[in-house]
Amino acid sequence: MFDGGTAGGGAHVKCKRTEDATHRETHNARMGETPIQLELQLSVKPLSQPESDRGLHPPPLLQLPHPTEDPPQVQQQIQLQPEQQQQQQLSESNSEHQAKPVWIKHRRLLLLLLGISFCAAMIGLFYYMHHNLYTKTNNHTGPVTPCLSPACQWASARLSSSADPFTQPCDYFLFTCESDRLTLDGGGRLRGQGIPGHPQNRMEKSTSPERRGKNEEKGGEREDKTMNRKALLLQNLRGTLETNNRPDGSAVQKAKRFYRSCLDTRSLDTPGAEPFLTLIQKLGGWAVSGHWNKTNFNSTLGLLMRDYATFPFFNLYVGKDPNETATGKSKRYIQIDQPDLLIPIQWNSKTQKSEAKTETLRPFLASCQRYLALLGALPGSSMIHVGTFISLSSELAVAASPLQHRLTKGQLHQRMTIKELQRQAPAVDWLGCLQAAFHPLALSEDDHVLLHNLPYIVQMSRIINKWLNKHELSTSGPLHTFMFLNLLHTLMPAMDSRFSQTAKNFSVALGNTDREAPRWKHCVLETERGFDSVLTHLLSERIAHREAEEIIQNIFSSIKSKLHELKWTEQTSFDLVMKKVQSLVPRLWTTTEISSEAELDLLFSKVTVSANSYFSNYIQLLSLWQKRRSKLLIEQTEDADILSLSPSLLGNELLFPMGIFIPPIFHPTYPRAMNYGAMGFLLAKDILHLLLPKIYSQSETVHAVGECVWAHYLTVTERAGRGGAFSLSAAQQQEVWVQYSALQVALQAYHQSLKQQPVDTSISGLSHTRLFLTSFSQINCDSDPFREFMPMEPSFLITVICAKSNLCSTGLQCSIKTQNSLQTC
Known part of the structure; x- marks a missing residue:
């Protein structure tokens, strides 16, 4: 038994040393040698099995006699040993020749199985490495570096107090916008009421004091619960005007003094109507006051x-x-x-x-x-x-x-x-x-x-x-009375509160129940009317230009890739859109004319601002406004509009206003996942709306994606197959496609940024993909002009995009329907 075991072990060792040779021999056409066959046979047998199980028996020569046998019998066996040995050798030779056809028959099958096993192992290893890399790139489930900046700490506190779409998916995705969540007003100031090329559009400065505030103050009742993008920008400007942590130039001081005088409503009530009556006398008087010089109309x-x-x-x-x-x-x-x-x-x-x-x-x-x-x-x-x-x-x-x-x-x-x-x-x-x-x-x-x-x-x-x-x-003098009552309405914001209260009472009598905007908001808007270049300069100093330009470029690049993925109805439409897109140069909308506080000080050197008389300051404001209007007429360049919130086309430039790159939507110290989830989505959505207003008629993909997303929604809400479900209109399908595509574009842009800079931080220990989607969910109620066409809350798109395999590390299990059973849109 010892010798037999040694022989088997030796064969196994020999096979181990010849594995490389065996792989080479699989390519040869003739492999019939018996030693190789034996080596292969032995190498595939497990050494832990007993000899009897392996089917290998020692020859009779090696079998020792039983100790109970007599000596004569033993002697007889010894004498017969040479003859038996010869017979045994002949038997082994015959057995060997008989075994050759069996090995030849199974040799190709064994080699094929070995080759398939080797290939499967290599494919499995490659898949594991790729899956590991994909998971790290998209989910980052490993340890993440926390962001500990003050902005991140604030964001972490806000996220912890908000509903989590990954722990309460059903309740979260079907909620209404009345809940306590950050909502954004995607529209900028709505100027000109739709007149093409009108100065009250997003590219021109308005000259009407009333129009400018109408849309900004709309929806004031919900301000205690929600915040929109315009409110966030005004809050940011408010902080700038109320901060005195550094020495300011004279122009900045004048802007801040004007703002503070506007807040001082007590000083407005003290003089009553006297300032206005004094001004009327300077203009020649009027019949109402009893002293009219009958001045020329x-x-x-x-x-x-x-x-x-x-x-x-x-x-x-x-x-x-x-x-x-x-x-x-x-x-x-x-x-x-x-x-x-x-x-x-x-x-x-x-x-x-x-x-x-x-x-x-x-x-x-x-x-x-x-x-x-x-x-x-x-x-x-x-x-x-x-x-x-x-x-x-x-x-x-x-x-x-x-x-x-x-x-x-x-x-x-x-x-x-x-x-x-x-x-x-x-x-x-x-x-x-x-x-x-x-x-x-x-x-x-x-x-x-x-x-x-x-x-x-x-x-x-x-x-x-x-x-x-x-x-x-x-x-x-009826014509003068008409003109002076209009002047009264112009100056009313800087007059005794009894006048503004009268106007408010009349508004209520007309059925307007909107709550009045807070005084600070009104004062920020009035300050911007006269000192826009000052506020633009201050905002520019606080904006992270490099980070803003980076996300703009990455989002625009991803949108161009998205356009190639669409199935266009005709090549002409595709060529026209791509020609337009390829010609555009996206950039941050900044003002290069004013580059220093010294230039601002010179520009406002003739402006005097009193700390105690908002009425006289307001007269100065109107004069500044008139100079701005004259400047627009002679200059060809566009000043950055600090209150604009949507990208605009100017020639071959796609301009993105600075006012959108502010906290809590965007901050340079945020994890990029957070910036791309919120700001990236908004940028992509605005660009798609701006560049593809008729995409529904140009691409079949819009209809297919819209219906697919809608099918997800009907399934989750258990409305599929019921009478309560309705079909989407063309405008609704287009809006669903725009918002779903914007989310995909933002995610693709984020992954592209990770290839350029693989390291990213996180907040609250969230994986990067989850932080991206959670950040997107915070802007769920974006109230842009197209919101009326969105048949569902945009946050529901998270369930649709997470239906894609391996994208979301945490499965969104809904008590109504498991998302994994839904198709990928």
Whole structure:
């Protein structure tokens, strides 16, 4: 037994030493040698098995006699040993020759099995390494480096107090936006109310004090629960204006002093109406106060336009002609529009005319009487002035028309010279008034202007002439009363709170129940109107330009890749879109004109700001505003709009405003997963909306993805196959595709950034992918203009994107439906 075991062990050792040779021999055509066959046979047998199990028996020569046998028998066996040995050798030889066909028969199968096993092992090893790398890249389930910056600590506290989409998926993804979560207002200031090329769009500065705040203060009731992007930006600017931790230049000091004087409402109430009455006397007085010099109508109108940014009979803007913009021209023009009338009006679709709202006339009359009473008018005389004011306002209202009607009639951007305009509407001294409004610019009657409602301008001129020629009213000066009540509304934010309270009461009487915006927000907006370049400079100092540019470039690069993945309906559409996209240069929208505080100090050197008189400061503000308007008319460059919140196209540049790169949405010390999950998604969504407004008709993918995501939603909400389910419209499918694609683009951009810089930090110990998706969930209620087309809460997209295998390290198990059973969209 000892010898037999040694022989088997020796064969095994020999096989081990010849493994490499065996692999080489698998490629040979002839391998029939018996030693190799034996080596292979022995090598595949487990050494732990007993000999009997291995099927190997020692030859009879090696078998010892049993000790109970007699000596004669033993002697007989010894004598017969040579003969038996010969017979044994012959037997072994015969057995060996008989075994050869069996080995040859199974040799190829054994070698094939060995080859398959080797290949399977290599494939398994490769898969393991790739899966390990993919998991680390996408999930980062290993140890993560915590971010310990103050911004990260604040973010960690906020995340810990928010609902976690990975622990309560069903409740979380089906929640409503009324819950306590950060919500973002994706729209910027809505200027121009849809007029293409209008100065109140995102590329131009507004000159209307009321319009600028209407959309910003909308939704004030929910401010205690939620925050939108505009509110976040204003909070940031508020912190800048209220911080005094460094020596500031004179321009910065003036901006902060203006802001503080605006907050001091007590100083506004002390003088009452006296500041306004004093100003009226400087303008020649009016009949209401009892001292009127019967000043010329056009001279008074010119003064109101030049010094007080008040436009009673028409509005003035500065902007481009969209017909020229399409050809690459950037010249700006004076644009003349119908005014924002104080009297409430409505459009009568039957008569195709506007008219004063009958039900609002009584409260409107009461508010006008209250204004005159606060200004010291006697009750008997005030009724005459209020009556003529309402009558004149009603006549002007009939000539006005809504934007959509004017757009249908082709009344927008009608070009003519000032000389021709004078001929069409002679009651107004157009050249004199426009020269006053844009002082010190030199204008001539041959300069072109753009009109947005020429029929109104013509009718307005006739109405003014009629009232100027009413001799029986010459002592009451109805046109001056009309102009000064408009001036009152311009200056009301800087006057006694009794005036603003009267305006608020009238608003409530009209059915407006929105809560008034906090005073600090109003003061930040007013400060920006006059000191925008100062605030832009301060914000630029606090923005992480390098990090912002990096995420912009990565998101835009991922969007270009996404466009190649779409299934386009026709090659022409794809070529046009890609040509447009390839020509764009995305960048952060900054102002290069003002580069230092010294230049700012020089620019505001003639501005005086009092610490105790907000009324006089407000007059300075209106003067600054007028200078900004004149500057827009002569310059070709675009100043960065600090309050803009959406990317804009300017020539071949795709501009991203600085005001969106602020906490809590973005911070340079955040983990990149957090920045890409929130800011990356918002950027991608805004770009897709801007560049692909008609993508539904251009790509079949939009419909397929929209339906797939909707199928996920119906399954999870148990509405599939029930009558409560409804099909998505084209606009809804497009919005679902936009938001789902934006999330995919942001995630792809984040992975690309990890390839460039593999190291990233984390918050609260979350894996990077989970932190990315959790950060995205914090902006779930983004209230952009397209929100009405989103049929579900955007956070539900997390369940759809996590249906992709190996993406989310933590399975989103929902009590309604397991997400792993859903298809990948």
